[in-house]
């Protein structure tokens with residue numbers, strides 16, 4: 001596979017996302033072109049296969065870099081203040097200077113945390129990202145949102161800080177669990193549902209139909225198909241971030257399914273549903289709301305829900321016992337503007353979305369109930 005380059009255009013903060021099989025074995029060759037300092041601190045997690053870490057280190061050393069490693073335990077709970085301090089202490093102890101780099105090798109937890117550390121150490125040092133989960137590749141590593149969690153909530157402390165370079169190696173997905181892979185597929189499906197709004201359309205038939213027609217190849221991790229879906233997802237996100245880095249308008253469309261999803265995650269204390277599962281259910285509810293508001297046809301609603309289900313993602317809650325807790329949590333979402341719930345709703349044909357506000361809580365309860373009792 002030839003390498004693919006996708007650019008995030010942000011004037012002096014522009015950077016490239018480079019996609020290529022086995023690119024991690026060439027990490028140093030690519031970083032060299034940034035003119036970065038000679039010290040690189042790799043931040044990674046214990047569940048990430050050692051072979052990836054060794055390949056990265058081997059090439060970095062070969063190309064003249066001095067490497068340091070912070071390996072953290074896996075899990076969302078390590079996107080924390082104490083992990084942040086650990087990274088900063090390693091950089092301080094080893095006298096990292098502004099031109100040196102922090103390199104995130106892992107999923108969204110590692111890229112959010114390392115990006116945050118890079119943004120505050122010496123008021124900002126180089127940040128390079130090598131995402132190893134599908135969600136990291138198509139979403140978390142791109143766009144510069146960094147964060148840690150505190151006990152009061154997820155992602156409550158963070159910055160906007162763009163990486164200098166993102167290297168994507170689809171070969172890393174071979175060792176990812178099926179569950180984690182599907183979480184990433186939830187995001188890929190999201191891009192299919194909004195790509196026309198972002199004006200980055202995949203061929204004539206559209207990305208949505210491509211996902212439907214190549215489902216088996218995707219699930220078999222066929223390298224060419226995987227590269228195609230990653231490349232297209234990345235280009236949709238890169239385009240949207242280039243237009244609206246700090247989410248003042250267009251970037252909000254990337255939250256499709258999230259108003260419902262966050263409510264679900266929170267009501268279940270982040271235990272029963274993963275983020276990806278909650279957003280998948282949320283996306284189905286957003287389609288149903290779109291249909292209820294006569295913005296999205298019943299046929300397209302059913303088609304969208306069936307694609308989510310084709311990939312083994314949940315489309316509805318197992319029961320509605322916590323419905324009032326969910327709607328309560330939705331009302332306290334940090335993205336609420338002027339006390340009004342905002343939703344991203346699929347519209348017209350598949351591929352376009354619209355931001356709407358002013359939906360009443362009674363309407364939301366009705367959508368939950370209708371969707372739960374429906375057949376899909």
Ligand SMILES: NC(=O)c1ccc[n+]([C@@H]2O[C@H](COP(=O)([O-])OP(=O)(O)OC[C@H]3O[C@@H](n4cnc5c(N)ncnc54)[C@H](O)[C@@H]3O)[C@@H](O)[C@H]2O)c1
Nearest residue numbers: 045047048074107108109132133135136140145172175176
């Ligand atoms: N910054 C953003 O724009 C953005 C966007 C979406 C999500 N996020 C954040 O991303 C996080 C979720 O990221 P995630 O879904 O990548 O989860 P994760 O980072 O927790 O990774 C999932 C699990 O897979 C393991 N793993 C990673 N790569 C592997 C590989 N190649 N082989 C085997 N195991 C591997 C990890 O160690 C971990 O146990 C959340 O904290 C979320 O808030 C950020």
